[in-house]
Amino acid sequence: MSDTYKIAYEREKLARLAAEKLLDEKTREVQSSVDMMQYQFNDLMAQKKESDYLLAVARLTQVEQGLSESIRDYTSESMKYLNAKFSRYSYVKNGKITVLEVIGTEDKLPSLPLEVYSDIYQKHDRSTIQIKDINDKELTTFCESNSVDRVILLPIKCFGKVSTVCEIYLPDNIDFKPETLDQCQVAGYQVGGMLERNANQKKLEKSYQEIKSNHDKIKQAQAQLVQSEKMASLGQLAAGVAHEINNPIGFVVSNFGTLREYFGVISEYCALGKELALNSSVDEAKKMIEIDDNEDIGFLFSDIKNIMSDCDDGLKRVKEIVLNLKSFARGDEDTTESFSINQCIENTIKVVWNELKYKVTLHKELDENNPVINGHEGQIGQVIMNMLVNAAQAMESDGDIFITTSKRSGMVRMTIRDTAKGMPQSVIDKIFDPFFTTKGVNEGTGLGLSISHGIIEKHGGSISVESEEGVGTCFTIDLPLQADAN
Missing domain, CATH: 3.30.450.40 (GAF domain)
Structure with a gap:
């Protein structure tokens, strides 16, 4: 091998050794980074597990x-x-x-x-x-x-x-690690706090129920007192009015009977006088015939008879109103009696008709079996009167009132529905509270529906209301039927 090849070989060998050394160093660095990343990943997963655990416990304390x-x-x-x-x-x-x-x-x-x-x-x-x-x-x-x-x-x-x-x-x-149990203890503190909150809430609820119960008792006693005073005053007033009206009505009816007898005599006398005038030629007879032609005496007698008949009907209506007022005044008596709920409705309508007739069209659908209940007819009449008057006063223009009665499961159900302006839920929630009213200062005391509620409960029944603004209101009253009428 020539010197040139030897030099090149040695140079290549040194370069390969340097590369292997560099590769080994980089490999160690990469492995170190991988180990660090694995450690950080494991630590991150442990932290995530810890967070998930604490979050799960926190959530269950809110459920x-x-x-x-x-x-x-x-x-x-x-x-x-x-x-x-x-x-x-x-x-x-x-x-x-x-x-x-x-x-x-x-x-x-x-x-x-x-x-x-x-x-x-x-x-x-x-x-x-x-x-x-x-x-x-x-x-x-x-x-x-x-x-x-x-x-x-x-x-x-x-x-x-x-x-x-x-x-x-x-x-x-x-x-x-022991620190892992620290998180369990922290979570335990959260659960312990929840137990304390629940215990305090139960104490608050118990206190609230006691306060509510006492408030209901005071409210019931107040309602009963107001009812007693109101009924006593109303009974005395109705009895006094009925007594005062009854005397003049008595002698007017008596005098009217006498007047009817006199009218019959005068009518017969005038008829004979007309026949006599027709058959006579004296000046007085001619004058009588002239007056008859001008004034139509026959029509006058006929019209007087119709007027007397109308007055007779009016006197009968006044007499019925007086009798109804007397019945209404007996509502405070301790003794109870059987009465027809349909007849009670009819009697009450006669008393309050003057409040209704100008803008109310009344629709009645009363049970043909004429349900009979046991109680105070005057008090039930007061309830019906309150419902009808309130419905009429709530109407801003002409409207309808629907009254129905029906038997169901030992009870008689009476509904009084109107097409007035209705009520929001905030008013419905308070409508039976004493002294609550939506009327002006001089228009109402807020006692009518509270007293009505007490009267119905006293009779062993229930009263409820449904209303929708712009549609109307419906009161539903359930009263127990007389035992032998079931």
């Missing part, structure tokens, strides 16, 4: 579910986070420890010895116990058959006391 379900979910999430085989939890109730079913296996897991539970319920920190140190043969055998060598006990505190302990059973091939 509206029972306490037992929340603790079970926390125990299950902790078991997955620690790669455990199975788990369970226990809690203290009425001074006794209750151990619940196992999560992760269908086999029956023996309970820990009582002294282990007593010890952990007195502590405020987590602990890890080797199964071999528990000194329970049945538990040791079960765990060995499932390759479990230790149990982690995670206490959950509520108001400074341990109320629940979660048992997490780990297989012998699992290892992790």
